[in-house]
Amino acid sequence: xxxxxxxxxxxxxxxxxxxxxxxxxxxxxxxxxxxxxxxxxxxxxxxxxxxxxxxxxxxxxxxxxxxxxxxxxxxxxxxxxxxxxxxxxxxxxxxxxxxxxxxxxxxxxxxxxxxxxxxxxxxxxxxxxxxxxxxxxxxxxxxxxxxxxxxxxxxxxxxxxxxxxxxxxxxxxxxxxxxxxxxxxxxxxxxxxxxxxxxxxxxxxxxxxxxxxxxxxxxxxxxxxxxxxxxxxxxxxxxxxxxxxxxxxxxxxxxxxxxxxxxxxxxxxxxxxxxxxxxxxxxxxxxxxxxxxxxxxxxxxxxxxxxxxxxxxxxxxxxxxxxxxxxxxxxxxxxxxxxxxxxxxxxxxxxxxxxxxxxxxxxxxxxxxxxxxxxxxxxxxxxxxxxxxxxxxxxxxxxxxxxxxxxxxxxxxxxxxxxxxxxxxx
Amino acid sequence: xxxxxxxxxxxxxxxxxxxxxxxxxxxxxxxxxxxxxxxxxxxxxxxxxxxxxxxxxxxxxxxxxxxxxxxxxxxxxxxxxxxxxxxxxxxxxxxxxxxxxxxxxxxxxxxxxxxxxxxxxxxxxxxxxxxxxxxxxxxxxxxxxxxxxxxxxxxxxxxxxxxxxxxxxxxxxxxxxxxxxxxxxxxxxxxxxxxxxxxxxxxxxxxxxxxxxxxxxxxxxxxxxxxxxxxxxxxxxxxxxxxxxxxxxx
Numbered sequence: 001x002x003x004x005x006x007x008x009x010x011x012x013x014x015x016x017x018x019x020x021x022x023x024x025x026x027x028x029x030x031x032x033x034x035x036x037x038x039x040x041x042x043x044x045x046x047x048x049x050x051x052x053x054x055x056x057x058x059x060x061x062x063x064x065x066x067x068x069x070x071x072x073x074x075x076x077x078x079x080x081x082x083x084x085x086x087x088x089x090x091x092x093x094x095x096x097x098x099x100x101x102x103x104x105x106x107x108x109x110x111x112x113x114x115x116x117x118x119x120x121x122x123x124x125x126x127x128x129x130x131x132x133x134x135x136x137x138x139x140x141x142x143x144x145x146x147x148x149x150x151x152x153x154x155x156x157x158x159x160x161x162x163x164x165x166x167x168x169x170x171x172x173x174x175x176x177x178x179x180x181x182x183x184x185x186x187x188x189x190x191x192x193x194x195x196x197x198x199x200x201x202x203x204x205x206x207x208x209x210x211x212x213x214x215x216x217x218x219x220x221x222x223x224x225x226x227x228x229x230x231x232x233x234x235x236x237x238x239x240x241x242x243x244x245x246x247x248x249x250x251x252x253x254x255x256x257x258x259x260x261x262x263x264x265x266x267x268x269x270x271x272x273x274x275x276x277x278x279x280x281x282x283x284x285x286x287x288x289x290x291x292x293x294x295x296x297x298x299x300x301x302x303x304x305x306x307x308x309x310x311x312x313x314x315x316x317x318x319x320x321x322x323x324x325x326x327x328x329x330x331x332x333x334x335x336x337x338x339x340x341x342x343x344x345x346x347x348x349x350x351x352x353x354x355x356x357x358x359x360x361x362x363x364x365x366x367x368x369x370x371x372x373x374x375x376x377x378x379x380x381x382x383x384x385x386x387x388x389x390x391x392x393x394x395x396x397x398x399x400x401x402x403x404x405x406x407x408x409x410x411x412x413x414x415x416x417x418x419x420x421x422x423x424x425x426x
Numbered sequence: 427x428x429x430x431x432x433x434x435x436x437x438x439x440x441x442x443x444x445x446x447x448x449x450x451x452x453x454x455x456x457x458x459x460x461x462x463x464x465x466x467x468x469x470x471x472x473x474x475x476x477x478x479x480x481x482x483x484x485x486x487x488x489x490x491x492x493x494x495x496x497x498x499x500x501x502x503x504x505x506x507x508x509x510x511x512x513x514x515x516x517x518x519x520x521x522x523x524x525x526x527x528x529x530x531x532x533x534x535x536x537x538x539x540x541x542x543x544x545x546x547x548x549x550x551x552x553x554x555x556x557x558x559x560x561x562x563x564x565x566x567x568x569x570x571x572x573x574x575x576x577x578x579x580x581x582x583x584x585x586x587x588x589x590x591x592x593x594x595x596x597x598x599x600x601x602x603x604x605x606x607x608x609x610x611x612x613x614x615x616x617x618x619x620x621x622x623x624x625x626x627x628x629x630x631x632x633x634x635x636x637x638x639x640x641x642x643x644x645x646x647x648x649x650x651x652x653x654x655x656x657x658x659x660x661x662x663x664x665x666x667x668x669x670x671x672x673x674x675x676x
Contacts, residue, residue: 105441109555109577113441113487175437181493183437323668329557330575332621335443357660361625364657365449375657 003058003066011092014061017068018077018093023049025077025093026260029086029121030101030137032301033249034059036241037101038080039277040253044262044270049076057278060085061092076260083117087124098128099135099256100143101248104192104300105173105336107328114173118142125150135255137248138207139194141174141184147207156211156255157196160226163216163244164188164195169303169338179204191245192300211255213237213247221292221308221395228254235264238272241281245304284418288392293408296399297327299336305399306342315397317346318386319363320353320379320404327401331355334362343368348389350374352382353404379404380411429455429638431464432478434501435486435494438468439521442577444484446622447516450631451480458635458650469497475507479638480514483521485620491520495537498524502540509542514637515614518623522608522616523547523580543609543616544585550601552676553579558597558619559669560607564633571595572627573665574619582618584609591617597673613637626661628653 006013018025028038035057042053052071054063059082067079081089083103090098100121103114111117125134125146138144138155147153168175168186172193176183182201189195198205216226221242228235228251239250254267262270276282284291296302296319309315323329343349343366351360356377363373376382383398390396400408412418433448448464455462467473486494505525509515517525522543529537530548539547560572572592581601584590590600591608599607600618608617615634617623624631636647 108441109575112553113489115487115489176490176493329668329672330442330555330577330621332443332446332575335446335449335622335625336440355661355664357657357664358626360657361661362446365446365453365625375660 002069003064004062006069007062007065011061014065014068014092015094017065021052021074021077023076024096025079026097026099026256027079027081027086027089027093027095028099028101028252028256029081029083030252031083031104031106031298033101033245033252034080035277036246036280037099037249037252037256038078040250040271040274041256042078043274044253044257044267045076045078045260047266047270048262050074052077054079061088064089064093084111084120087120087127090124090128095132097133097135097256097259098125099252099259100146101137101252102140102192102194102300103142103174104298105333106298107330107333109328109330110325114142121146133259135252135259137194137252138209139190139196139248141178141193141197141206144207145178154210154255154259155207156213156251157206157209158190158194158213158216158244158247158251159188159196159209160214160216161188163218164190168193173300177202177204191248191304194248211251211258213251216244216247218243218308230254230258230264232258233264235268237268240275243304243308245301284412286387286417289387289390290395291387291398291412292395293398293400293405295402295405296337297402299333302337302399306338309397310341310345315346315395316348316386316389318350318352318382318396318398319359320382320398320400320408321351321355321359322353322401322404322407323355324403327403331358334359339363339366346372348372348374350376350382350386350389352376352379353401379407383408383411427460427639427642429460429462429480429635429642430478431462431480431482431638432467432473433464434467434481434483434498434521435469436466436484438490438494439484439486441487441490442485442519442620443622444482444518444620447484447518447624448482450622450624450628451635454628454631454653455635457653458632460635460639469494473501473504473508475504476511478508478513479641480634481505481508481516481614483515483517483525485519485521487520491524492537495524495539498540499538502542505540506542509612509614512613512641514634514641515542516634517614517616518620519576519578519618522618523578523582525616526582526609529580542614543611544588545582545609547580547582549579550581553577554598554602556597556675557665557669557673558599558607559595559666559673560592560597560599560619561595562592564610570629571662571666572617572619572623572630573662573669574617574621574623574627576618576620578618591615594674596669602674613641621665626658626665628655628658
């Protein structure tokens with residue numbers, strides 16, 4: 001890993017390498033959807049630029065160093081950045097565009113409280129020159145607030161009440177007005193606390209949108225389509241990815257590309273040809289059955305994954321909970337995930353991973369009948385058990401945390417089912 | 427029997443999966459043949475001493491805790507009266523701190539607490555994060571362990587003579603120095619341990635239910651029947667192993 005070495009020996013080399021990119025650097029950070037959003041933007045921009053891009057999801061400064069080192073002749077830098085690393089990434093790469101997607105509770109043992117991350121982001125944005133463009137998710141109060149008083153901001157969001165929740169989900173985070181502390185009232189809540197919010201006490205509300213996703217059609221676990229209204233015209237988007245959270249990812253990617261000067265037709269073509277980023281959503285054929293693997297790592301992300309499953313047929317599931325540093329050592333987040341609507345429909349659930357028993361308790365207390373739960377800590381045995389429980393022609397849904405996903409993929413690779421793919425630590 | 431629970435500020439104090447603790451209490455109450463009636467008590471709601479058999483206060487982030495702290499102070503006399511009257515209470519993490527006398531921030535500012543527990547908390551440098559294993563003796567001669575996870579910047583100092591919830595076997599505990607964790611006043615328990623605490627420590631859930639039943643009936647805490655807890659035992663075993671291997675490290 002030469003980037004790690006370079007980062008250790010000479011951190012300022014990152015500054016020099018980034019400064020050589022003739023068309024500048026764009027950064028994207030968020031709790032959820034970093035890898036997918038950056039990959040979507042790369043799919044659009046890669047047709048016109050030679051990109052230095054940390055495609056493997058290595059989103060600390062060392063990962064950016066690696067991407068810069070290996071991208072010979074690159075014209076533009078496109079980097080996903082870990083939430084905590086954003087301030088330093090900004091200092092070192094001097095980006096022309098900074099994009100921020102969302103802030104959810106995530107691995108509190110690693111990142112600390114939301115307010116800590118938010119304050120870091122605010123400081124980083126304050127240090128940006130006035131000409132730097134921001135691309136912000138206006139549906140997230142904390143993210144939208146980063147654009148206050150800045151000259152160049154592109155704000156995006158969703159306007160389609162048919163897909164809104166009736167009320168905020170349990171794991172909703174930024175529920176209280178940033179200005180006065182009163183609870184926000186939501187005209188529409190789409191994903192966690194993302195939506196059309198307003199404070200009745202002081203009037204603080206979602207700012208007006210520059211880029212708006214409307215007329216959203218979700219086709220279960222398969223795909224989605226929607227219409228983007230932008231200052232450059234309408235963009236019809238066809239996505240081979242499920243769920244409202246990927247509508248947010250694609251809207252973020254499209255907005256980022258617009259800020260970098262891409263045309264609507266390029267964006268539509270790039271997004272239509274996009275397939276899922278590594279491990280985030282994969283269909284893996286195994287004989288007559290299909291493994292559908294979706295990464296889960298925090299309450300907001302897991303809730304959206306489960307929401308896409310609710311529209312499908314009752315499933316056999318393998319859920320795998322590990323507690324390494326990259327997964328979060330604190331596993332309490334599984335109690336903030338809304339498993340409850342899924343459990344009555346699940347035919348059989350195999351709880352697996354290093355904290356399988358903990359996960360099993362969560363599912364039982366959530367209402368899963370004991371005879372439909374199997375606890376198999378070993379990942380390979382759990383995968384085989386899940387496949388055995390799946391009928392020919394059916395799908396086995398596998399929901400792993402990060403290191404469990406890497407391990408399961410490793411098992412499938414050693415069996416010759418999927419190709420080897422290296423990914424750095426997140 | 428109907429066990430009446432007051433869940434304080436559930437919309438604000440819920441950061442470490444506090445609903446897991448409530449779910450465990452509800453389910454186990456039902457398995458023991460009782461009914462748990464959980465009432466959410468929020469900003470501006472009054473607390474009538476004697477009405478509730480069990481109080482629950484979860485953990486929040488600094489911002490949310492600051493939003494409810496003034497309201498909690500207004501409720502403190504009623505909560506103290508309820509506890510004096512034999513109601514049970516579990517306060518976790520931020521809720522535990524808020525039920526002490528106050529929290530002194532790094533900048534010297536003081537957020538007043540409810541004064542239920544004889545302790546004070548001040549912000550330290552660096553958070554104490556990791557798995558924890560405690561040894562408790564809530565009933566004389568009956569030693570049990572609690573496995574949980576802690577994540578706090580506050581250093582909590584018990585007053586001289588105050589009773590801790592337990593002794594730290596692995597992890598940081600109240601302040602990382604004294605070897606004590608949590609605090610106990612009668613049937614009221616405060617602790618930094620989340621995870622959530624009760625699913626993998628079902629004996630504590632049953633202890634709280636028995637105390638709440640004692641309050642409801644006016645008699646002594648009943649002996650609750652054993653419930654088969656193989657999965658909880660396994661979860662406890664793994665979590666205890668984590669505390670041994672990696673608890674209390676910075």
